[in-house]
Amino acid sequence: KQEVTQIPAALSVPEGENLVLNCSFTDSAIYNLQWFRQDPGKGLTSLLLIQSSQREQTSGRLNASLDKSSGRSTLYIAASQPGDSATYLCAVIPYMEYGNKLVFGAGTILRVKS
């Protein structure tokens, strides 16, 4: 059974810092990995999608890497801003699962202090 773990559970940093969020998964047989952002009480906003054949994806100040063989992904946020404060969720689509089912980690709660 696929399990996804995110470390740290919570992170508080001053504005301007570069930071790394970690995601690990137990079964490397995945189709892709997706990073989401969730603001309190709201839905999920897709940040980056990395296909299993890719090593990384970039969008603005965000960079996500994927090492499928070791079951790890990292989300790098450059020059953090207070508006980046949210919960960041990592999810994988297990291989051979019908319907693109996502398996989620518990998330990292990020607070960027001004």
Added chain:
Amino acid sequence: ETGVTQTPRHLVMGMTNKKSLKCEQHLGHNAMYWYKQSAKKPLELMFVYSLEERVENNSVPSRFSPECPNSSHLFLHLHTLQPEDSALYLCASSPQGSGRTEAFFGQGTRLTVV
């Protein structure tokens, strides 16, 4: 806006009530999902619909009854719920394919069972 709309945004219901949650997507996707997000737990998949057919029921109690009348609409019918069913219910959609596709989520319905 992600293109996935959920209504209502908030719902309070008694344990003997019957209510329905609605999800609508205008992204041309043909797979839709219900997820449950409880406090301090990872997002859990409830149901998957692909091409309007239910392809997965993730051991969800029968007091939750999904309906997918067409590829753009998904409902979750609720009856005789328990207080522990209070949670954020999230709808998602994606193109149906080999798994190399991005999922988009709605803003969720915050359900409180009293």
